[in-house]
Amino acid sequence: MQKWIITLGLTVAVAACTREAGYEIDAGTFGNATLNNIQVQNGELTYAQILGRRFAADVPSQVNFAFNSSQLDASAQRVLLQQADWIKQFPEARFRVYGHTDAVGSTSYNKSLGMRRAQAVVAFLERQGISRSRLEAVVSFGKTQPLIATPNRDRRNRRTVTEVSGFVDRNPQLLDGKYAEVIYREYVESATWKSTIEQVTATEGADAGQ
Numbered sequence: 001m002q003k004w005i006i007t008l009g010l011t012v013a014v015a016a017c018t019r020e021a022g023y024e025i026d027a028g029t030f031g032n033a034t035l036n037n038i039q040v041q042n043g044e045l046t047y048a049q050i051l052g053r054r055f056a057a058d059v060p061s062q063v064n065f066a067f068n069s070s071q072l073d074a075s076a077q078r079v080l081l082q083q084a085d086w087i088k089q090f091p092e093a094r095f096r097v098y099g100h101t102d103a104v105g106s107t108s109y110n111k112s113l114g115m116r117r118a119q120a121v122v123a124f125l126e127r128q129g130i131s132r133s134r135l136e137a138v139v140s141f142g143k144t145q146p147l148i149a150t151p152n153r154d155r156r157n158r159r160t161v162t163e164v165s166g167f168v169d170r171n172p173q174l175l176d177g178k179y180a181e182v183i184y185r186e187y188v189e190s191a192t193w194k195s196t197i198e199q200v201t202a203t204e205g206a207d208a209g210q
Contacts (some may be wrong), residue, residue: 051093052164059086063121065158067104070116072124080121083162084128091134096165097121099140102157103150111142121160134168 055061061083063076072080087095099114118137126132146157 048093048164048166051090055086055162055164059083061163062159062161064155065117065160066155067102067153067158068113070113070120072120077124080124081128084125084130087125087130087134088128092167093164094134094136094166094168095125096136096139096163098161098163099137099142100145100157100159100161101143102152102154103143103146104153105143107142107144111140114140114142117158117160121162136165 059082060079063072063079065071065076066073087093097118099116099118101110101114101117105113115137118140122132122135122137125135143157146154147159148154148156150157
């Protein structure tokens with residue numbers, strides 16, 4: 001009996017050893033760093049594009065607006081607080097905000113409205129402590145790139161989209177050969193962001209009670 005127990009134990013141990021190290025925590029992204037490095041070297045991908053993908057995966061990249069408005073409501077502010085917190089983790093990166101509208105109104109008016117929306121987002125992010133030199137709001141697509149193809153009002157088309165546009169020139173924290181380290185830096189959730197979110201939520205609740 002004792003011999004049988006020892007044999008069974010060895011069998012279980014061998015079976016456990018056949019599992020690949022790290023299999024329990026692999027979320028399907030193992031090897032991405034190597035693949036991305038190869039694509040960068042081949043000219044198929046830039047480090048800014050890789051960081052941009054991470055930004056879009058980690059936080060909502062767009063906010064929406066009321067009709068004919070560039071005002072940021074409480075929902076938009078909550079999203080932008082998340083964006084600001086993420087942006088602060090990567091001081092080497094620059095960002096561009098694109099403004100969009102729905103199809104109602106003239107092309108020239110909507111282009112201007114889209115720009116005002118982009119500028120409103122940049123101003124909000126700047127108030128969160130992000131340098132204006134890292135934020136750009138010079139492109140407005142107006143009503144030319146709708147998410148939903150409709151001539152009518154549609155909130156989903158009234159939006160801004162924040163994207164990574166590149167890296168800050170001559171950033172003292174970014175040395176040659178350090179781009180990969182920046183791209184794969186671990187995201188640290190900020191306690192300041194949490195407290196600010198709570199303030200906005202509390203304010204929204206107070207407004208609703210009035």
